[in-house]
Amino acid sequence: MADRHDLTGKRIAILVEDGVEQVELTEPRQALEDAGATTELISPRSGRVRAWNFTEWGGEFDVERPLDDADPADYDALLLPGGVMNPDRLRTNERAVKFVRTFVDSGKPVASICHGPWMLVEADVVRGRRVTSYPSIRTDLENAGAQWEDSEVVTDRGLVTSRRPDDIPAFNRKMLEEFAEGVHERRAA
DSSP: OOOTTOOTTOEEEEEOOTTEEHHHHHHHHHHHHHTTOEEEEEESSSSEEEEEETTEEEEEEEOSEEGGGOOGGGOSEEEEOOOSHHHHHHTTOHHHHHHHHHHHHTTOOEEEETTTTHHHHHTTOOTTOEEOOOGGGHHHHHHTTOEEOOSSEEEETTEEEESSGGGHHHHHHHHHHHHHHOOOOOOOO
16 A cells, blocks of 8 residues: 655755754655655755754754745646745745745645745735634734644644744644645635
């Protein structure tokens, strides 16, 4: 019997900036790779990005493709890790916002955790969608038209969101499921 979460042959974009929450990058990425996916770290910055590890600076990670050279058409899904600094920097980058919007508009699955949904707000893709996030950005999501829930993971037509690092096990399970399903029908809100 085939594994329903087999991601062999799938290419997953991971969009990050300095300040990405380390565990929200490393654990979902490992789950994706364990399921057979190829992941690629994409950033507006070249070289390396520096992660945040809960209360202090963490490790550094190689940027595998500059955002200027990344085409959403080359990927099957998108992972948006959190951290406060990471999405706050990304949401001021017009190309990063367009990159995210293209995934959602095309129906490709997107998984976003903690403060990562700030990118979904900036891309204007949450109106009428059920989501969760770190509680401090609840108002931002609601003001953007989302229906916010306080749950460890929320899924809505290929969009997977979670609140915090403690939710990573549930987040990873739903992310793998949605990424294995592939493109979801785009329905207007």
